[in-house]
Amino acid sequence: MTQAEVDYDYEALPENAPLTACLLAGAIAGVAEHAVMYPVDSIKTRMQILAPTPQAMYSGVFNAASRISTTEGARTLWRGVNSVIMGAGPAHALYFATYEYAKESFGGNAAGHHPVAAAAAGACATTAHDALMNPFDVIKQRMQVHGSVYRSVMDCASKVYRTEGLRAFYISYPTTLTMTIPFKSIEIATYEYLRKVLNPTGNYDPMTHIMAGGVAGAAAAAATTPLDVAKTLLQTRGESKDVRIRNCNGLVEAWRIIYQRQGLAGFAKGLQPRVLSHMPSTAICWSVYEYGKWFFTRDNLDKQPILA
Known part of the structure; x- marks a missing residue:
């Protein structure tokens, strides 16, 4: 068998691929994912606030974008973007490095479809x-x-720390995991399945990553919106004037408040902007990551042994 007859699946990293390939590709993908769709994420957060002021009550995504831009300025949609840029790079580098290691350990790189291995690797990574x-x-x-x-x-971080303590930064962590583990499990299992269906050869194909990533992101976002509503309540509780919301201590209590105030409809708040945000952002994340992984390991792939 000659080199030309061998199809190497670049997505299963070669043994001599450096860890920096995953770290760099993941960091770039994370920043791209969060930065590009940040204004839609801002709208999603506004729409999920349980007791908004009259000035912050919106009928939909376009209504919110128009009102925020005209009354507060378009730059308002980008407030806080520096925080996700600062965190997304190292966090996504850690995510993808953990994901690649776990997927290999769980047998996810073997021939065929392995949704359980992919989902388990996603849970570890998230x-x-x-x-x-x-x-x-x-x-x-x-x-x-x-x-x-x-x-x-820095002003936000210091004031939150002084008034609410370190706990404020992690009060939502259990709820976040409760949301992101199924989110990432659904996303990655769907992505890996569609990737192999659309591109069974495993050769680098940007359109495959865009399509698979977009569908995976939309499906995962829709399925986990009720958990995201609770997460938003917990993470913004310190800004609320409602005593009960300010004292909310966990997922169960958050869900109880949401149900009592808005019924079942409350769990779907922000569904539209969440799906609209995650569909392109997930497509961007996976396509940038896969390109980065291919780019940083292309020399290593050329050095793979030729099978006789």
Whole structure:
């Protein structure tokens, strides 16, 4: 068998591929994912606030974008973006490095479809990612709410720490994991399945990653929106004037408040902007990551042994 007859699946990293390939590709993918769709994420946060001020009540995504831009300025949609950029790089580097290691360990790189292995690898990766990213996410959402008075990421972090303590940055971590583990499990299992269906050869194909990533992101976002509503309540509780919300201590209590105030419809708040945000952002994340992985390991792939 000659070199030309051998199809190497670049997505299963070669043994001599450096760890920096995953770290760099993951960091770039994370920043791209969060930065590009940040304004839609800001709208999602605004729409999920349980007791908004009259000025922050919106009928939909376009209504929110128009009103925020005209009354507060278009730059408001980008408030807090520095927080996710600061956190997304290292957090996603850790995420993808953990994911690649776990997927290989669980047999996810073997021939055929392995949705359980992919989902398990995603769960391991997101646990590590969220431990690092959660404080940055809290700061981001505090700066996204209507009437936020924080001047910068550091100003927000220092004021939250002084008034609410370190616990404020991790009060939502259990809820975040409860949401992101199924989110990432659904996303990755769907992505890996569609990737292999659309591109069975495993050769680098950007359109495959875009399509598979978009569908996977939309499916995972829709399925986990009720958990995201609870996460938003917990992460922004310090900005609320409602005593019960300010004292909410966990997922069960958050869900109880949401149900009592808005019924079942409350669990779907922000569904539209969440799906609209995650569909392109997940497509961007996976396509940038797969390109980065291919780019940083292309020399290593050329050095693979030729099978006789």
